[in-house]
Amino acid sequence: MVLKKTIYNGGFHGLLAPVIPKAPRSLRKRRIHNKSSEDGETCAFELLAAAADKLLQEQESESSTSSTGSKGKEQINIHEEGAKVEQLEVKVNVNPVIPGHHESASGAESEFDAQPINPDLSLKELPHSDDDSGSDHASIVTNSDFIKNINTSLNIEAIENKLHSIYNVSFGDNRDEVCPKAVQKQSGGLTSLKTYKRKDRLKPYAHMNESNKSYTSSVSLPFYKDRGNVNIRDDDEKYFRYNNHSNTRLRAFGSRSRAGYRRMRKMMPSRYWKMVRKLKEYALPKNTNEGINSFCHRRKNIYFREWFQANAATKRRKLCRHSSKNAYIKEANSESKSNLVKFSIKSFKVPEFYVEIPETATVGSLKRSVMEAVKAILHGKLHVGVVVQGQKVRDDNTTLRQSGISQNCNLETLGFTLESSLPEASTFLKREETPSCDTQQWLPRGPSRPVHVTSLNNHLEKNEESTTFAAEVATQEPVEDSKALVLVPPPNPEVLSVVPLSEKSNKRYEFSQRRTRRPFSVSEVEALVEAVETLGAGRWRDVKMRAFDEANHRTYVDLKDKWKTLVHTASISPQQRRGEPVPQDLLDRVLAAHSYWSQYQTKQSMKNQKSLEAQM
DNA sequence: TTTAGGG
DNA sequence: CCCTAAA
Incomplete structure (x- = not known):
């Protein structure tokens, strides 16, 4: 154990003879919360990414084939009705009850005979995944209809890819992964x-x-x-490692000015900022001097921005309405009093990301870009999150019953998310609006909707402000950033699901995701x-x-x-x-x-x- | 970065 | 848990 600096009265001297604590600050005069109104910050925090062209080919070839798979106990049937994502259904039949062999950590829970939930469903989180990743929505900023159509088709492909990834990664490779906490609980009931x-x-x-x-x-x-x-570890601090794709060009914060940088820093909670820095490390191409300016000069350059924390804590619950709308379970037949729980997953969500592309770019290149971004983001380390009652269920050893997932589970209470390995970002597959009821409508529809990615719009205004996003971030007022970057909710008032967007008045909602509650154990x-x-x-x-x-x-x-x-x-x-x-x-x-x-x-x-x- | 306190 | 003034 190393002390970084001497603590007030001698640091670990205190272990031998507790040193005099620093003079209590309780006497300090505290200014009472004159909350600075400059709170209205919340710049979007972004990742600029581009991925390989090659991947697109795969994607496009895959797009025509609907993947149907079953592995192990789960039976997953994907019905692709028409070409619409929203009709894609994933049905998972799960038998959640396994004879318990897992000692419950708390006596109060013993009645549940705490056993790990069916691994088919538990989808062990990847070792480096972030537990606290939230349930963030995803969307592509645009307000042009043709983009929406592109998005739709891309979503199909993305979903297929994701399902693929799930089978390979989450269901398989990590099945035996046991989080340290779980191990400890199993071994002793109390933390060692x-x-x-x-x-x-x-x-x-x-x-x-x-x-x-x-x-x-x-x-x-x-x-x-x-x-x-x-001895409880936590993967929360693990940082996202972006897949280093071949010709991926990532340019995060490249053109951000010092001032903007500092402002961002100030506005961002530290943990997000850390991630930003980390991302920057991974994302910044070292040999691209032209990177910063390339957007203006190189039409081929496409930038992806990802918002890792697009929702405020206060919106998580509302957001979950999304999830529950997009992915929900159907109750098992009431007559079958078995312990089977049937899941019908309507769709997944991917992280929100943004695309910048010159207006001179072709639609094809746009497609490719989006697809590549999706693939890059979700490549490999992907897992499924389970959201119950607005709360992510992080402990994979929680039984369905314990987590409140039962046959009687309300359709609105359970959601699934696809999550990349991004520490603070969960992955939501943005869905295009559906004819059916459960569609979340994230994409702006009317031409009146503000366009952030102006360059996406071939037909609309000439954008001399076709500056790079990073530049905008650096120079704009935070609040304006938020407004500029955030989708405006559709005028349709019934679309409650767009909540996060409608709360742009709420400052800093992009980055504030409340950590999940982790009650202290007795041993702690x-x-x-x-x-x-x-x-x-x-x-x-x-x-x-x-x-x-x-x-x-x-x-x-x-x-x-x-x-x-x-x-x-x-x-x-x-x-x-x-x-x-x-x-x-x-x-x-x-x-x-x-x-x-x-x-x-x-x-x-x-x-x-x-x-x-x-x-x- | 830490502490202290209010929310 | 979060937020944040102060130190």
Whole structure:
């Protein structure tokens, strides 16, 4: 374990004798939320991509053949009715019940006999996939009808490709992949704790002085205990590695100005920004000086932008209405009281991406570009996400029943998503409007719809503003960016599914996807309590390093928040508590540590006061 | 980047 | 959990 820098009072000295925590900031005057109105940021965060021509040929040859496949237990029938994507149906018959051999992590769930769901359905996530990837929609920005038609046909091809990928990747190769968390749960029910190598054992409250001893003795604190490091890993921080296609030209942020760059940075939550940087690494061609300007000068250049976070957290639920409309299950026959759950998947979604292409380009090249982009995005590492009640079910070991997928499952509650390996992006196959009811209508229809990719429009306005997207990002106001980049919902008021687009008033919705809730397990709580006991409340970074170093999904802010809630939980009556019950002894320790460290803090501040006064 | 706190 | 002012 390496400390990057010395912590306030000596860093890990604190492990031996908890150092005096940094002066509490609680006394700091906080300006009350004068929220800057410049919040209206949210630039689209994009990926520029182009892919091989070769792929197109494959695509086009495939487009005429409807893929029908069955593998293992799943029976998947694809009925391509006409040439419309929206009629493509995937039926998956799943027997979700397998004799349980999987120990439930929580006693409360034991009744479910927690077993891994049928691997045919569970579609284990790829090792480097991102758990927190959201359910983002996809669309191609355009408002010209011919583009829409292109899009439709391309979607068919994309779906076929995706199904292909699913069989090969998700159903097959990763079937045996078990996430670390699951392993731990299976082995022990509780998360295993990593023992520190340090020989010296820490005495909680070791620095307690004589005057405090009475207090100390009143609480039951283990005097010798191993440091726990919750050994929960997380793939959240894995970054997307873009497939390095042969003649793929990716140009992300190439022409962004410094100022725009900084602004983007400021506007973007850090985790997205990290991804941006990562993408930039992968995406920026090293040998293309012309890359930046190529758009203007080289008609053949096509840029794809992908929005990885197109939906605000607040919209996820609404978005899921999409999913449920696009992919839903049909209830099993009521008479067949078996445990079979039938799924009829109407369609999948792919990530939203954007295309820029000179207006002089041919429709054929546009087609090719879109197809290549889709293939590039979804190439290989693709998996299926399951969305129930607006929440992604991330734990593949969750049973269908546990996740709420049952025969009685409401048609509106279950959705599937196709997801690329993009960390923060799930893949949604954008559908063209369907004659049937369940169509989401993302594509602008009227000519009045704002065109972002102006160059796509051969017939419309002359676009001297045919600047590259990156340039726009760099120079435009964020809000304007959003508006410019986001599809405007169809005037059709009944189309509720276009919610994300209609909420452009909502700032930053492109990037804010709330992380999925991951309640702290008892073992995590214990590790946290132990760490706070020894380090003190307030040194959250140290707490993180000490007890949650490998739990990438627990930030020190999370730990701080959890401690806050723990303190609260401990101070309310057990009847008022919710969630997985925390053992009372743990809560007692929480209270003890809390009051101790509070007391400690006030003491320190008093000391500081005195020394200050002495100086004067 | 961390902390602290409000939402 | 999120957001963000402050340090």
